[in-house]
Amino acid sequence: MDMVKSEKLKYEYTFETAIDEEEREPLVALKGVDITIEKGMFVAILGRNGSGKSTFAKHLNALLTPTEGTLFVNGYDCTQEELIYKIRKSAGMVFQNPDNQLVSTIVEEDIAFGPENLCIESSEIRKRVDRALKTVNMTEYARYAPNKLSGGQKQRIAIAGILAMEPECIVLDEPTAMLDPEGRKEVIDTVMELNKEKGITIILITHYMEEAIKADKIFVMDGGTVIMEGTPKEVFSQVEKLKGIGLDVPQVTEVAYRLRKRGIDIPQDILSIEEMVCTICQLKSKI
Amino acid sequence: MLRDITLGQYYPSDSRVHHLDPRLKIILTLAYIVSLFFVKDYWGYVYCAVILGLVIHISRVPAKFVFKGIKALIVILIFTAVLNIFSYPDGTALAHVGLFTITIEGIQIAIKMCIRLILLVSGASILTLTTSPIQLTDAIERILNPFKKAGLPSHEIAMMMSIALRFIPTLMDETDKIIKAQQARGADFETGNLLQRAKSLIPILIPLFISAFRRADELAMAMEARCYGISTERTRMNELALGQEDFRAIGAAVLYGAIFVAVRLFL
Amino acid sequence: MYDMSIKVENLTHTYNSGTAFEKKAIDDLSFEIKDGDFVGLIGHTGSGKSTLIQHFNALLAPTSGKIYFNGEDINADKTKLKHFRTKIGLVFQYPEYQLFETTVFADVAFGPKNMGLSEEEIESRVKEALTIVGIDESVYESSPFELSGGQKRRAAIAGVLAMKPEVIILDEPTAGLDPKGRDEILNEIAKMHKILGITVILVSHSMEDVAKYVNRIIVMHNGKIKYSGTPEEIFGKAEELVEIGLDVPQITHVFKELKAQGIDVPDNIFTVDEAEKVLYDLLKQVEKC
Numbered sequence: 001m002d003m004v005k006s007e008k009l010k011y012e013y014t015f016e017t018a019i020d021e022e023e024r025e026p027l028v029a030l031k032g033v034d035i036t037i038e039k040g041m042f043v044a045i046l047g048r049n050g051s052g053k054s055t056f057a058k059h060l061n062a063l064l065t066p067t068e069g070t071l072f073v074n075g076y077d078c079t080q081e082e083l084i085y086k087i088r089k090s091a092g093m094v095f096q097n098p099d100n101q102l103v104s105t106i107v108e109e110d111i112a113f114g115p116e117n118l119c120i121e122s123s124e125i126r127k128r129v130d131r132a133l134k135t136v137n138m139t140e141y142a143r144y145a146p147n148k149l150s151g152g153q154k155q156r157i158a159i160a161g162i163l164a165m166e167p168e169c170i171v172l173d174e175p176t177a178m179l180d181p182e183g184r185k186e187v188i189d190t191v192m193e194l195n196k197e198k199g200i201t202i203i204l205i206t207h208y209m210e211e212a213i214k215a216d217k218i219f220v221m222d223g224g225t226v227i228m229e230g231t232p233k234e235v236f237s238q239v240e241k242l243k244g245i246g247l248d249v250p251q252v253t254e255v256a257y258r259l260r261k262r263g264i265d266i267p268q269d270i271l272s273i274e275e276m277v278c279t280i281c282q283l284k285s286k287i
Numbered sequence: 288m289l290r291d292i293t294l295g296q297y298y299p300s301d302s303r304v305h306h307l308d309p310r311l312k313i314i315l316t317l318a319y320i321v322s323l324f325f326v327k328d329y330w331g332y333v334y335c336a337v338i339l340g341l342v343i344h345i346s347r348v349p350a351k352f353v354f355k356g357i358k359a360l361i362v363i364l365i366f367t368a369v370l371n372i373f374s375y376p377d378g379t380a381l382a383h384v385g386l387f388t389i390t391i392e393g394i395q396i397a398i399k400m401c402i403r404l405i406l407l408v409s410g411a412s413i414l415t416l417t418t419s420p421i422q423l424t425d426a427i428e429r430i431l432n433p434f435k436k437a438g439l440p441s442h443e444i445a446m447m448m449s450i451a452l453r454f455i456p457t458l459m460d461e462t463d464k465i466i467k468a469q470q471a472r473g474a475d476f477e478t479g480n481l482l483q484r485a486k487s488l489i490p491i492l493i494p495l496f497i498s499a500f501r502r503a504d505e506l507a508m509a510m511e512a513r514c515y516g517i518s519t520e521r522t523r524m525n526e527l528a529l530g531q532e533d534f535r536a537i538g539a540a541v542l543y544g545a546i547f548v549a550v551r552l553f554l
Numbered sequence: 555m556y557d558m559s560i561k562v563e564n565l566t567h568t569y570n571s572g573t574a575f576e577k578k579a580i581d582d583l584s585f586e587i588k589d590g591d592f593v594g595l596i597g598h599t600g601s602g603k604s605t606l607i608q609h610f611n612a613l614l615a616p617t618s619g620k621i622y623f624n625g626e627d628i629n630a631d632k633t634k635l636k637h638f639r640t641k642i643g644l645v646f647q648y649p650e651y652q653l654f655e656t657t658v659f660a661d662v663a664f665g666p667k668n669m670g671l672s673e674e675e676i677e678s679r680v681k682e683a684l685t686i687v688g689i690d691e692s693v694y695e696s697s698p699f700e701l702s703g704g705q706k707r708r709a710a711i712a713g714v715l716a717m718k719p720e721v722i723i724l725d726e727p728t729a730g731l732d733p734k735g736r737d738e739i740l741n742e743i744a745k746m747h748k749i750l751g752i753t754v755i756l757v758s759h760s761m762e763d764v765a766k767y768v769n770r771i772i773v774m775h776n777g778k779i780k781y782s783g784t785p786e787e788i789f790g791k792a793e794e795l796v797e798i799g800l801d802v803p804q805i806t807h808v809f810k811e812l813k814a815q816g817i818d819v820p821d822n823i824f825t826v827d828e829a830e831k832v833l834y835d836l837l838k839q840v841e842k843c
Contacts, residue, residue, distance in 0.1 A: 042652055048732040048733070048734055048735075049702075049703060049704075049731075049732045049735065050702075055302050058508075060417055060440065061512050063508055063511060063512060069538040080545060085514055088511075088512060088513075088514050089514065092512070092513075093512040095505060095508070095509055095512075097502075099457050099502070099507055100452065100501075100502045100505035100506050100509065101505065101506065101509035103449070103450065103453060103506070103509075103510060104421065104449060105419075105420065105421050105449065105452050105453045106419075106421055107294075108524070109421065109524065109525075112524035113510075113515075114513040114514060115514050115518050115522075115524070116521045116522050116524060117513060117516075117521055118514055118517065118522055119518060119520060119521060119522050120374075120522055121522060122522060122523060122524055122525070123525045123748075125523075125524040125526055129524060142571060145456070146453070146454040147460075148455055150599065151599075153432075158509075159511065162513070165514070167514065177730045178729065178730055178828040180598055180599045180759050181598065181759055181760065181799075181800075181801050182598055182599065182799060183599075207732040207733060209733075243763075244730065246733055246734030247732075247733055250656065250804060251762075251803060251804040251805040251826050251829070252804055252808060254826050255805060255830055255833060257824055258826070258830045259830065259833055259834060259837065262830075262834055264834065264837050266837075268663065273804060273807045273808050273811060273813075276808045277812055277815065278809040280808075280812060280817070280833065280837070281782045281812075281815055281817070283837055284836070284837070292630055361677030390800065409787075461651075464646065465652055467608065467613045467646070467652070468644075468646045468649065468652040469652060469713065470611075470613060470666075471611050471613065471639055471643070471644040471645075471646070472665040472668060472713060472717070473636055473639055473640055473664075473665050473669055473717065474641075474664075474668055474716065475636065475668065489654065490652075490654045490664065493654035494651055494652050494653065494654050497651075497699070499656075551803055
């Protein structure tokens with residue numbers, strides 16, 4: 001079964017749901033999105049601000065309901081009101097601002113918040129909280145106040161709070177946008193580990209290409225639709241197209257692309273430092 | 288700096304008082320405060336003070352922290368004292384100050400009132416010094432729980448209190464930042480008359496409110512995403528249960544009360 | 555003395571001095587920033603860079619040491635603080651959160667108004683500042699809260715620019731923006747530097763962002779200045795930078811590695827343009843044979 005399957009998913013912000021005043025007229029945020037994500041994958045959804053990627057993410061957690069089209073999360077139909085909590089239990093969500101998603105003044109109490117809502121027994125909550133803390137490597141901070149932690153640590157606590165609800169999938173909506181490079185690395189490493197070791201499906205919404213490169217599959221969104229999908233190599237080799245919609249490509253990919261344009265026979269799907277060095281050495285040895 | 292203000296006055300320690308059930312601590316503190324109002328003579332106050340001293344000792348909270356609470360109270364103490372001194376004109380007159388007469392009885396009542404206030408505040412301080420704000424919130428929720436059926440939203444009250452506790456440091460940091468940012472644009476908060484100063488707060492308050500609303504919005508969404516509101520019942524990770532130490536405390540409290548009543552009745 | 559703009563002498567700042575929470579945020583710094591410089595101030599969170607820039611704006615007073623602006627000690631006379639704050643403009647991180655007025659125009663005018671300028675002068679400065687950051691005249695009378703994220707930030711930067719500072723310090727001006735928004739902001743800052751001739755101090759933890767624009771980099775670590783020099787000099791120290799937890803541009807690593815493999819390339823390449831040039835020259839012979 002697929003973790004996520006959306007077909008012709010449309011969403012319009014209306015007067016009531018608009019956050020900013022500029023959006024007060026019906027605004028089509030999603031114009032027919034088809035995305036299928038298999039269970040156990042690490043998927044990145046890449047796009048610039050306003051591309052509709054965050055709107056899509058909020059659908060995965062039933063925080064928004066499709067205006068048109070279909071969306072199934074873990075087999076549950078997202079247009080059915082009574083399935084909301086089943087959907088939220090299957091797909092947890094981590095948000096951008098680390099400060100605005102922690103509820104409690106004590107780290108472990110915060111992680112317990114989700115399981116408590118699910119009416120899980122006390123002793124089981126205790127176990128889950130300890131396990132989640134261990135998974136995100138924050139056990140020693142169990143009794144800390146969240147405001148004493150760094151941004152990256154706070155995001156890891158937010159991830160632990162979702163983990164304690166034991167979801168099959170975690171959706172992260174630009175979890176690193178407000179973090180420094182160190183915090184960014186902490187969060188991405190944690191997420192990768194969850195995917196590789198616990199088999200949790202990861203859907204990472206981001207505009208940082210460095211993070212998307214590590215994914216099994218990338219969807220690129222722009223103007224409310226999916227404009228590209230494929231493996232990182234397939235996506236990033238289209239340098240022109242990505243730059244055209246205001247996204248970055250890795251520096252090595254861009255250099256390779258430019259050299260290729262100037263007539264040098266160099267593959268266009270180079271993504272990493274090692275690949276680049278290796279390719280240049282090979283070319284050089286031909287001289 | 289703003290961020291250095293610690294909320295409440297919790298003094299973390301591992302003492303036996305800290306480990307008591309917070310519900311019990313609230314109830315015992317209330318009982319102690321009530322008992323203070325039944326004290327008639329100085330010996331009664333000595334008795335209460337000794338017991339309080341004992342509790343402070345067991346709690347391992349340095350006495351200076353307890354007395355800090357009293358320092359903040361000094362204005363009220365003086366006010367109470369003065370008010371009491373002048374409100375008993377029908378006694379052994381000591382002196383006349385304008386229209387007022389100071390009497391020995393007046394002075395005695397003033398002293399007793401002050402002692403009572405000091406003991407009361409110290410007792411309450413011990414509660415807040417040994418119980419973290421979150422434990423207090425938790426305990427209040429559970430004490431109020433029986434009244435839920437009567438329509439009292441005990442859980443919502445507690446949730447609001449704990450979210451406030453969680454966000455006060457964040458918003459204080461934010462205030463600090465906004466003040467500095469507006470100062471960097473030449474804003475002046477220190478000079479001018481009252482009206483000008485009030486007006487100069489607008490560039491701080493508006494961004495602060497906007498940010499608070501944005502945070503509230505995002506927090507609500509994050510809470511929803513974590514299945515808040517799935518049902519009216521929630522379980523808790525830390526269920527409160529009375530332990531051995533709590534029963535010992537109850538025993539001690541009963542003993543305290545018994546001696547109190549015995550002395551009042553028979554001596 | 556007038557050829558330099560900021561001079562820092564033995565600057566130290568200790569938070570919570572004398573308490574258990576005492577923390578030395580910056581420790582005995584001495585350096586100069588010359589008039590017309592475009593400086594990148596790099597360091598990770600907690601390196602002391604935020605503390606340092608707040609000193610430039612006299613928002614924090616030094617525990618010890620002095621800061622001179624054009625030869626004058628900025629903390630010597632309390633009544634002149636406001637004057638120095640307009641000369642050395644400071645744009646905080648996420649500056650859009652400080653917007654508060656009813657219109658974009660009024661918000662940008664807040665700084666000049668506090669300086670007690672005439673109506674005409676205020677108007678001309680506001681217009682100039684908004685033009686430089688690329689905000690269209692059609693939105694002058696809109697609420698700043700109706701602007702898009704990137705526009706809000708640019709309006710906030712204009713609010714500092716309108717005070718006509720001689721030096722402008724920007725703390726992480728690209729934080730949270732997408733690549734396009736980031737490039738737009740950085741290009742506008744480069745424009746300010748070029749057109750207005752303002753000295754710019756760009757605070758960042760991203761080496762890649764600053765590499766393209768600045769002519770000097772100061773690297774801070776644990777409250778001290780670890781390195782200071784031109785981008786070429788700094789990026790020659792890739793290993794040392796990685797060691798203190800800083801990123802260097804991906805392409806710099808490639809050249810380091812190539813050199814290690816015995817290929818004759820410079821090891822301080824940090825932009826795509828330079829890399830293209832060097833590698834093209836290196837590889838064009840392959841095509842010929």
